[in-house]
Structure formats: C-alpha cells, structure tokens
Amino acid sequence: MSVQTKEIYGSRSASSSGTSNDDKWSESLQSVFELVLESQGPERTARLLDRLAEKLRAVAPGTGRGFNTPYVNTIPPEQQAPFPGNREIERRIKSYIRWNAMAMVVKANSTTNVGGHISTYASAATLYEVAFNHFLRGRTEDFPGDLVYFQGHAAPGMYARAFLEGRLDERQLQNFRQELADGGGLSSYPHPYLMPEFWQFPTVSMGLGPILSLYQARFNRYLQARGLVKWKDEPKLWAFIGDGECDEPETLGAITLGARENLDNLIWVINCNLQRLDGPVRGNGKIIQELETVFRGAGWNVIKVIWGTDWDDLLARDKSGLLRKRMEEAVDGDYQKYSVEHGSYTRKHFFGKYPELLELVNHLTDDQIRKLLRGGHDARKMYAAYKMAVEHKGQPTVILAKTVKGYGLGEAGEGRNITHQQKKLNEKELREFRERFNIPISDDVIAETPFFRPSPDSPETKYLLERRKALGGFLPERKVTAPPLDVPKLDYFAEFFKGSTTEASTTMAFVRLARVLLRHKAVGRQIVPIIPDEARTFGLDALFKEIGIYSAKGQLYEPVDSKSLLYYHEAKDGQILEEGITEAGSIASFIAAGTSHATHGVPMIPFYIYYSMFGPQRVGDLFWLAGDIRAKGFLLAATAGRTTLNGEGLQHQDGHSLLHASTIPTLLAYDPAFAYELAVIVAEGLRRMFAEGEEILYYLSLYNENYAMPPMPAGVEDGILKGLYKFKSGPDGKQNKAHIFGSGSIINSALKAQEILAERFDVSADVWSATSYKLLRTDALRCKRWNMLHPAAPQRKSFVETSLAKERGVFVAVSDYMRLVPDQIAPWVPGGLMTLGTDGFGRSDTRARLRRFFEIDAESTVIATLFALAGKGLFAHQLVEKAIRDLGVNPEKVQPQIV
Ligand SMILES: Cc1ncc(C[n+]2csc(CCOP(=O)(O)OP(=O)(O)O)c2C)c(N)n1
Ligand SMILES: [Mg+2]
Numbered sequence: 001m002s003v004q005t006k007e008i009y010g011s012r013s014a015s016s017s018g019t020s021n022d023d024k025w026s027e028s029l030q031s032v033f034e035l036v037l038e039s040q041g042p043e044r045t046a047r048l049l050d051r052l053a054e055k056l057r058a059v060a061p062g063t064g065r066g067f068n069t070p071y072v073n074t075i076p077p078e079q080q081a082p083f084p085g086n087r088e089i090e091r092r093i094k095s096y097i098r099w100n101a102m103a104m105v106v107k108a109n110s111t112t113n114v115g116g117h118i119s120t121y122a123s124a125a126t127l128y129e130v131a132f133n134h135f136l137r138g139r140t141e142d143f144p145g146d147l148v149y150f151q152g153h154a155a156p157g158m159y160a161r162a163f164l165e166g167r168l169d170e171r172q173l174q175n176f177r178q179e180l181a182d183g184g185g186l187s188s189y190p191h192p193y194l195m196p197e198f199w200q201f202p203t204v205s206m207g208l209g210p211i212l213s214l215y216q217a218r219f220n221r222y223l224q225a226r227g228l229v230k231w232k233d234e235p236k237l238w239a240f241i242g243d244g245e246c247d248e249p250e251t252l253g254a255i256t257l258g259a260r261e262n263l264d265n266l267i268w269v270i271n272c273n274l275q276r277l278d279g280p281v282r283g284n285g286k287i288i289q290e291l292e293t294v295f296r297g298a299g300w301n302v303i304k305v306i307w308g309t310d311w312d313d314l315l316a317r318d319k320s321g322l323l324r325k326r327m328e329e330a331v332d333g334d335y336q337k338y339s340v341e342h343g344s345y346t347r348k349h350f351f352g353k354y355p356e357l358l359e360l361v362n363h364l365t366d367d368q369i370r371k372l373l374r375g376g377h378d379a380r381k382m383y384a385a386y387k388m389a390v391e392h393k394g395q396p397t398v399i400l401a402k403t404v405k406g407y408g409l410g411e412a413g414e415g416r417n418i419t420h421q422q423k424k425l426n427e428k429e430l431r432e433f434r435e436r437f438n439i440p441i442s443d444d445v446i447a448e449t450p451f452f453r454p455s456p457d458s459p460e461t462k463y464l465l466e467r468r469k470a471l472g473g474f475l476p477e478r479k480v481t482a483p484p485l486d487v488p489k490l491d492y493f494a495e496f497f498k499g500s501t502t503e504a505s506t507t508m509a510f511v512r513l514a515r516v517l518l519r520h521k522a523v524g525r526q527i528v529p530i531i532p533d534e535a536r537t538f539g540l541d542a543l544f545k546e547i548g549i550y551s552a553k554g555q556l557y558e559p560v561d562s563k564s565l566l567y568y569h570e571a572k573d574g575q576i577l578e579e580g581i582t583e584a585g586s587i588a589s590f591i592a593a594g595t596s597h598a599t600h601g602v603p604m605i606p607f608y609i610y611y612s613m614f615g616p617q618r619v620g621d622l623f624w625l626a627g628d629i630r631a632k633g634f635l636l637a638a639t640a641g642r643t644t645l646n647g648e649g650l651q652h653q654d655g656h657s658l659l660h661a662s663t664i665p666t667l668l669a670y671d672p673a674f675a676y677e678l679a680v681i682v683a684e685g686l687r688r689m690f691a692e693g694e695e696i697l698y699y700l701s702l703y704n705e706n707y708a709m710p711p712m713p714a715g716v717e718d719g720i721l722k723g724l725y726k727f728k729s730g731p732d733g734k735q736n737k738a739h740i741f742g743s744g745s746i747i748n749s750a751l752k753a754q755e756i757l758a759e760r761f762d763v764s765a766d767v768w769s770a771t772s773y774k775l776l777r778t779d780a781l782r783c784k785r786w787n788m789l790h791p792a793a794p795q796r797k798s799f800v801e802t803s804l805a806k807e808r809g810v811f812v813a814v815s816d817y818m819r820l821v822p823d824q825i826a827p828w829v830p831g832g833l834m835t836l837g838t839d840g841f842g843r844s845d846t847r848a849r850l851r852r853f854f855e856i857d858a859e860s861t862v863i864a865t866l867f868a869l870a871g872k873g874l875f876a877h878q879l880v881e882k883a884i885r886d887l888g889v890n891p892e893k894v895q896p897q898i899v
Contacts, residue, residue: 013480016239046114046350067293069823071327073288073375074303075336077312078585080384085133087379091464093164094129095437096460097263097450098122098408100160102185102425102433103449104176109423110449114177116188119406119419120242121157123376125275125400127240128157130382131269131625133349133464135238136471142232142599147220148475149239151206151271152189153420158476159186162198163453165474170451180375192478192598193628193666200478200599202628205621207248210268212625213239215588216599217266217396222550226573228602234392237270244285252294254585258396259299261552266396271376271407274332277420280687283333288400301397303385308373314360316493322354329353339415343369348552360794373399376401408436426448484693485605486522487686490717496679499711506745507638507702509675509709511539513682515609518547523686528593530577530608538609538638538702541566548574569765585759594697603631603690610638612645612701613652624841627666630695633795634685637661640671640701641816642838644745653842655817658701662774662824664812667697669774671817672720673727676712677771678702680720705847722779722799723772730754730764736874737809737863738763741770741833746816751816752858757865760882761875765865770813770822776800777824800828810834810868814861832866840896849858852889854896859887 037045053066076768100122103423105116126148139145150158163167168186175185179194189204217237223229245251259268263371263892265737272288274280281287288304295302306327307315314323330338330350343366351357351369361369375381380402389397406412406419412429413419425433427447434441438454454460468474484688493516496509518524535541555570555786577593579586586608592599593606613635616623623635633813639645662669668685672678678700678846687696719725728751738757741749750767757763770776780798787795804811812834813822819837825832838854851857855864864885869875884891 013459016722020041023046026375039045039795045740060235064097066121067296068289068542068602069302069304070324071289071303071306071408072315072324073381075305075381075388077309077316080380081387082870083380083383083385085130085379085467086463087735089459090129090133090379092438093133093460093464094125095439096164096454097129097157098125099439099441099450100173100453101156102409103451104156104159104173106425106430106449107174107422108176108178112178114188116156116177116420116423117153117420118156119158119409119413120151120153120273121155121408122269122409122414123403123405124151124154124271125407126377126379126382127159127269127271127403128154128161130240130379130386131162132475133238133467134383135386135471137235137471137476137528138475139477139479140467141470144229144231144235145472145475145477147213147216147237147599149201149209149237149241150190150476151242151245152202152209153242154185154240155189155204162474163451164461165468166456166465166472170453181218185630188742190476191628192630196451196630197478198476200476202625205625206245207243207250208622210239210241210245210248210251210590211254211584211588211622213237213266213268214257215585216592217263218261219592219596220265221263221552221578222528223596223600223604225552226575227551228604229580229600234265237266241268241270242276242309243270243272243274243281245292246270246287247276247281248293250584254582254588255295255298256427257394257585262394263396264393267386268396268398270398270400271403271408272400272401273376273660274336274406275415275417275419279417279875280332280336282331283336283449284331284733286332291398291400291708295398299395299721301389301392301395303388303397303399305375305378305381305399305401307375307381307402308378309380310368310510311373312718312850314812317360318354323360326350326357330716336415336688343367343371346370346372369818374402374404375681376403377407385611387855388828392816408433409437424824432448443803464801478598479601480598480693482603482657482693485526485603485686487688487691488517488683489518489524489684490680492516492520493683495710496675498575499676499710502708503706503712504673504675504709505702505704505706506675506678507538507704509678510609510627510636510700510702511542512675513679514540514541515543515546517682517727518543523690525575526603526605526690527575528577528589528604528606530548530579530586530589530593532579532583532610532614533581534609534638535578536609539613540609542575543706544569547576549576549578550574583610584619584622585699586610587619587626591622591626591629591631594626594633596627597632597693598630599772605686605690607636608634609638609702611652612640612657613654615657616664617657620660623661623667626697627664630666630687631697632695633697634682635661635667635697636702637699638702638704640703641705641744641746642842643847643854643856644705644816647844648842648846649844650841655838658774658817661699664697666695666774669699669701670772671743671815671821672771673699673744673769674707674712674743677720677769678718680712681771692886701744703745704747707745707748712896719803720769721770723774723776724768724800726766726771726772727756728767730766731758732764734758735762736764736765736869737807738765738869739807739809739811740806740861740865741768741813741822742812742890743770743773743815743817743821746851746856747816749814749856749858749861752866753861756858756862756887759868760886761862763865763869766807770815773821773824776828780825780828782884798828800825804828804830810874812836812861812865812868812874814864816856831872834864836864838896839899845863855893859889862887863889 177183191201413422551570590608596604740750
C-alpha cells in the first residue's frame, strides 16, 4: 500500500477488524479495494466503483448512495402493483375529459380573447385520472379529505371532470374565463376567492403551490400533535407541479423540511413534460435526473416513471445495457424531438446510434415506435407509482413522471415549443383530435367544438361516480364548517385601556396582549404564534418556555440555556411555529393556519410577527395569495417605520410596506400608535374573523420605540376601527387652528408640534390618531362611487368627511411611512392635506437625526403647519421663513427622495 493510500484509508482498515459477518464481507471488499486503488489510482477506482453501483441499481433500482439512479423507472415491472381499474372505461372517461378541456379553451377563444391552456392538461391527463379514480379521497364526516394542489394551467381538465361528474353545467363550461357573463363563469385558474365552494388552494403563481403544500403537510402534523384534530385516517397532500415550475426558488427552496419532519403525508407529482412556456426546461440536460439528485439529496423518496409498459420488453432484452446507455445519453432536447417526429426518425437517431439497438426494435413498425409511451401516459405505471407513494413511510415522496406536452394535439402543438400558448384548433385538427381519442361527435357539428357528456346511465358515468363515491366524494371541493369561537369581548382587554407611565413600545404591548390571549379559555389554544427567527428581537422569547416551540421530534438534546428561565424549549405539542429564517415558509404556515377553518373545519388564529420590511416586500405574492385563499389572521409588521427602526439602515427600515399590504383587497391595514388601539383592533379582528366568520386579514404595524402609553379617551373605539379619531385637542383661544394626523410612534412628533405651535406660534392644533388610511380611503371611495351612480339621491358622506366636516383650519399628516400613505385621503380633507413622510432610502443614525432628515420631526411638522396656514393667507410667509430659522431647520438640506 502506498503511503498516501495508507494515510487516507489506514484508519478505516484499522477499525474494520470486527468478527460479525458484515465485517468479514467488509474486510474482503476492503482488501480488493485497496489492491485496485494501489494499482489503478484513485480516478480509475472511482470510475470502476461507479460502474459497480450502476450494476447494483440495475438489479435493485433505487438503491445505492449516489444521488442519481439510471434513467429508467424506479419500479421494475416485476415489482409493479397490478392495475385494479377498468382500463378501457377509464381511458374513455379520460378521452372525454381531454376533449371537453380542450373544447372549453377553443370555444372561449373563438369569440373572445380570454386565453386559456390546452397543452398542460393534455400532458397530465393520465396523472390526474389515475389519481381521481384510485387515490384522491374526498371529505367525509370523520375525514377531512386529501388536500390536492392542482397545477394551475391544468384547471380546464378539473372543470371538464366536474362537468362529467355533473357538478358543473354546460353554461359554466361555456363561460370559462368569462366570470362576469350572465349566469357566471369559471375562473381562469384555481382561485378560492372567486369559486369558494370549488377551489381550495390557489396554485397558478409558479412555486406557491409547492411551498404551501409543504407547510400545510407540516401544519397537519402540528394540529394532530396538539390534539386539535382527531382523524380516522391522516389525509394525504398531493401537489401536482410543472417541471418548469421547479426553477422557482419557492418550489425547491424548502424541500428539506419535508424530510426533516418525516412528512410521509406529502406526495409531489412533477409532470416532467420537458417543456415550459418558451421551450425546453433543460434542452441540454435531463430535468428528471437533475430533480432526482436534488430530492434524493434532500432526503425524499424519489419514484421515477419514465417509460411506459411497451418499453419493459425492450429493457428486459437489453442484456448489454446499451439501451440504458442510450437512454442516458439522449438529452431532453432529443426526447422532445422524438415526440414530434415520425417513428422512422426515432429509429434512425435514437436506436440507430448503435446497430445492436436497431436490432432490438427490428420487430416494431415505425408507427409502433412512435407510439412507445412515456411513463406518465401509462395508467398502469402511474398507478404503481402512486400506490408505492401512499404506502411509503418516513419520507415525503416525489414522483417524476415523464410526459409529452400537448399530448394528443398532433400537429397543433404536441411536443412543440409553441404548445403552451396554443388556444385554437382548426377543423382539421379538431377532427384528428376526435379520431385519436374516439370522441362520439359528428362531422356536421365538430367545427363548433361541442362539449360531450356521456348519459347518466352510461358505463362511463356510472364508473366515474362509483369511483368517487368509493373514495369519499368529489374533489376539489371547499367547505367551511368551522364553528364560531366565543371570542373575548373588549372588557377582557381592560388593562390596556388604563394606560401606563412605564414606557413601552407597541411591540411590547402586543407581546403582553398575546400572553393575555393565550390564557383565554375559548381562543387560547387556537392561537398559532408564527415567528421567522425573530422572537428575541420582539421580546417574544418569554413564550418559549410558556407554550413551547413545536417540534415533531420533541427535544432530543439538553438546551444550552436549560438553566435559564426563558430557555429554548422545543416540545412535541409546542404551540409556537418557530420557522427559522424563512419569510416564505412562515407566511405559508400562516396561510395553513389561517385557512384551517375551511381546510379542516377547525378555526385557528395565526399571529405572524416578522420584520416589517420582509413582509409583502419580500414575499408579496404569498401575501396576495393569502387574500385569494380567504385566509384569516393577524399579520404583525414589527420594527415598522423608516426612522423608528433607526440603526439598521437601508435594507431594514420600512417606510412603504403599508402600501404593499393595502393592495390586498381583503386586508385591513392598521398603523396604531397606542396599546389601547392595538387591543381594540385585535378584539374587533377576533370578533369579525372568528365569531362572525369573515374571511379577512388584519395587518398591524408594530414599532419598537418606547413611550408612555396613554389611557384610552372615551368613545374613540369607532374611530380607531374606522381609521381616524381626535386624540388630543389643542388649547382654546389661539389665533389659528390646525389639525395634525399622526400614526404609529410618529404621533409623538405631532404631539410635540402641538406644544410648539401653541407656545410659540399662537396656533391651536388638534392631534388625531390616523390608524388606517386604507380604510378611510376605501370608505370614501365607496361613498363617492355610490353618489356618482345615484346622482339625484341624497348624497352620502364618508366617515372621513363626516369626521372633519365641522373642523376649521388646516390639515397636516405626519407618518413614518411614505407620503402616499396619508395622501390616500387628501381628496376628502377640507382644504387639502399637507403630508410629511419618509420617501427615500433609509439609513442608520439616531432617530432624532433621521426624523430631521426625512422632515417628519416636531420642528418639520410645525413648519408644515405654518406653511399650510400661510397658503390660506392665515400666516405670513415671511414668518414661516423666520420660524424655519428659529427652529434650526436648514432649508437647503438634502432632499431624501432622489428621483
Ligand atoms: C411566478 C410565475 N411566473 C410566470 C408564470 C407564467 N407561466 C405560466 S405557465 C408557465 C410555464 C409552465 O411550465 P411548467 O411548469 O413546465 O408547466 P407545464 O405547463 O409544462 O406542465 C409560465 C412561465 C406564472 N404563472 N407564475
Ligand atoms: Mg413543463
């Protein structure tokens, strides 16, 4: 043995002197290995070992420690579970669904430009039909149903099936993507907001379905571990995903969670049709092999379904391994070409590369070669894969099914790069489609692409309904069955209304509020605190010990801080979801918890607290989806405010998320200043969402600046909830009148400005707390619109107009958010609104300097008020100029907003 070899392997051979059988085998292999290594060198040895591993996998697919297995089916024919269904009937059902799915799109696009997709479902029909007929279980009394994430672009297939099941009628299909048509239509993609009794999970924004399914699978475990649900069987989660979709970081970015948490309730079916929208997913490589590497590396069970049954015989006769070698060599770009070409092309270019392979397919005609199926189009192969997946224990499973995009479209798009966008078929193409799938539609009507539904007593309809009945009912279906909760009334929060002289931030007030709520008899257990590794930042670490951090494994180690009061306490029934640094994962958990009332009939109340800047700015599409999916819960945007969070600088200081959040139609965006406001808003949120059942979201910014929390003035609850109320009137007997709206911790600038204005400028300024500009604006817009459409009726007045109608003087708003936030209500403020805000990039410095920089401190607020008065001729411009000097503000200072 060479010195180097000894150095590398010496310790291993020293430790391999055991006496068991295993050790003996290991010793003999070791000695051969050492011999080879010494004589052939490490590189050659590695190659030889790889070859041996390949041979091993040929006998026992799926084994071995490498991350890739050969480019063949994971399940060899002899281990394949037999198909229990009636293949002939299932094929006919599938063909009718194919036709109707295609017809919906073609019809809609013959008279409109509403679009739609044919080729995604065309490639996935078998994946869905085998699942629908044999695996996907519907909801029953004591079973919540399997949770299925349908690939968004395959939606026409789901509608077409529901049509055959008698759940949708012809008019609805006719109105695909024409939701505003008479009698209603069908939404383009899965949108629970638009079809609340049909769709459960929005999926069409690539990547969101996959990450939601992961965190939902984990949330199902959480509900069980905490004893909040008791199911006869555990539901499975099925996510149907595109191969192109796997390039989204949201798709693959969280998959290790699945293995870490042993989520064997989760099955992903990736439709590897090798294409995305523009062209091949991996023309020069192999997407299936690439994904296999990723998933095996992440600890998933991987089942590849590459070849249909016709290939079994060829592979069995491939004694030399040459066919396997050829399968490995060809890249996806080649395979795509084989799917569009004649059999003669495949014979020449695929098999023809090696004479032995040509011999192997000598007995097949060109047509037979063309028809050699891919695994994802073969019901028997898919059945066996699904069966193995549902029975697999300890790991999530991913099925990589190879298909052809646009399967069955022939010249109209099968396998072609344009296929994703194909929405029209001419008469010749329609006839070919009909022939290929045997659809009983006659020549004289085919040009109208009529829908076809077999009669209720046909074998197909009977079979289809019987299968769904056996599996518990129809899918997809969304049903809200959660009971209302006996939520705490306002007086439960009495301690927050008294105020306190001890300084505190609204974040601290929230932490206190959470602890009070967690103790509540009716809602305490339903609360789900969700934190992306920021509990200590927000002072929530006190909860670690009290309610525990959920962990499927409990706590297998003694925490370093076990002796401290607030130790890091993980428990199998822990209540906190401590997600680590993943805002996408955390909002996915929020969505799972916030839809539990619909998904499981169990109302859960998520409180997701995070770094405000990394909310909708970071994962806005998931926030948007939270609206679509009709989630409920509280989003707590902590460390809010461009200047209140002062030291962290440009990337952290948030002065705009309120605007992002306000774009979500079902979201109520609040920017509270005081502890009592927080309590009033949370109490109302609990009432509306969990007692009244409204499917809305509450968004509250939380700041980390400490100040004394005042007691609640009488009668302000309504104003707090609607968005504006007078907090502190200015002194009487002053020459001028003004009103300053403040929000969040910046209300303190307004209060200080109030003093300066009274003492030095003879101005009485009332300070108002503006808790929600979004709500004020939507209310004002609603009134304005009503008035426009009912011009002769007595005109309505919005809340903001009514609140300000009797006030005189000028109006100024100051915010730690961009001016656009208060600007939202400017049209309804008498005489206009002068706004101050934090437009521009943040930077690190003291709060005082930052507030001067952004011109939202007390002095700047005074100047703005005086200038507004001057604009009305109530104050001399020269005196404003003097005030600027006296207040020490540099009029030539840098403007924070650059362009
Ligand atoms: C986030 C996002 N980006 C882009 C799109 C537009 N888009 C819709 S489908 C599609 C291609 C999908 O390809 P793949 O995932 O392979 O699905 P297939 O239709 O091939 O089954 C694209 C780019 C989208 N829906 N979502
Ligand atoms: Mg694809």
